[in-house]
Amino acid sequence: MLFDLPSDDALYAALLARDPAFDGRAYVGVASTGIFCRLTCPARKPKRENCSFYNDVAACINAGFRPCKRCHPIAPEAEGDPTIQHLLDALNQDPTHRWSEADLTARGLDPSTVRRSFKRHFGVTFLDMARQRRLAHGFSALGQGKVIDAQLDAGFDSPSAFRAGFAKLIGTAPNQFKSDAMLRADHIDTPLGSMIAVCDERALHLLEFADRKALPRELQRLRKLTKGSIGVGRFDTTDQVSDQLSAYFSGKSDQFSVPLVLHGTAFTRQVWTALRDIPAGETHSYRDLARLIGAPNATRAVARANWANQIALIIPCHRVIGADGSLTGYGGGLWRKQRLIDIEKHYASRRTQ
DSSP states (O other): OOOOOOOHHHHHHHHHHTOGGGTTTOEEEETTTTEEEETTOOSOOOOGGGEEEESSHHHHHHTTOEEOTTTOTTHHHHTTOHHHHHHHHHHHHOTTOOOOHHHHHHTTOOHHHHHHHHHHHHSSOHHHHHHHHHHHHHHHHHHTTOOOOSOOSSOOSSHHHHHHHHHHHHTSOGGGOOTTOSEEEEEEEETTEEEEEEEOSSOEEEEEETTOTTHHHHHHHHHHHTTTOEEEOOOHHHHHHHHHHHHHHTTSOOOOOSOBOOOSOHHHHHHHHHHHTSOTTOOEEHHHHHHHTTOTTOHHHHHHHHHTOOBTTTSOGGGEEOTTSOOOOOTTOHHHHHHHHHHHHHHHHHHHO
16 A cells, blocks of 8 residues: 655655655655655755655656666665666666567566566566666756757657558558648657657648557548548658757747647637647646636536647647646656656746746
8 A cells, every 4th residue: 555645845844854754655756857766865955846756666767767876766675686686787787778578588587577576566567667767868868958869769760660650550551651641640759759740731630649549549530531641751840840849848949839730629629729828837727727718617528628639748738637736647648747747847937037
């Protein structure tokens, strides 16, 4: 059973005091460094606005944080298992390595045994942990102004790989794509993984993380609307989306001016428009959003519209959280939602200055 955490203010006070009472029961994730620590960590204490608190190691890893090298927050759980310690050491030596089950087998390890051990100790598999470390490493490098390879996630290693993957998503053969298709899809690499953008020559119709479960259904809907006129390629619109995403992730601008085509009901489009009115760095609850559109009793309908959004980031459904402050669901994964909220603290701070 998880320990019920006190308020974040109480936990921050415990962090400042290095209170041992919370050791192993609460952890702090630091947005400015991308690491998570014990509350007793001897490192210099972060600012309050950069801190988020978690019950366990798995929650920290799922939020995209990597373990601190000073207080070693996951060491005690790994000490009793030499296989875990061996893999953690390897992960620390090269956090950018893209691990696979073949890598485990090459080291004489049984992938299923490794999977069970990591799930038992940390609540996540080793491959998931390695993926999160790789993403966190890339995010930190970006925050330091470094030029990094944005192909951090599994992504697509070549145009032909994307073409084949996209064909599988929409249920057609690659050779059936029309060269003059009305809608064209291409992938855009970001520090949080590959995204798929579907555009026409004037506007963006869809922007999703490539691993979102709802993506095949959304693409099938677009294919139906266009009577199959959807293929692979780029318009100038795609380049515009890519440039604006690059500016967003590099901390230059939170503004998106690319024209959008919103495929939804009048109510859904109203909710999406209201989402775009929430400034970067601020969050609203579903109830707040319902009030903003003049439908205070439509909280559930607002939540459904939020979930149906198929233009991620630009229509910022990640800025909606639970009434109790919890992250709640996000189609791109809660770890991405947390990272996006952390990114946008920069824009909020810049506005106040």
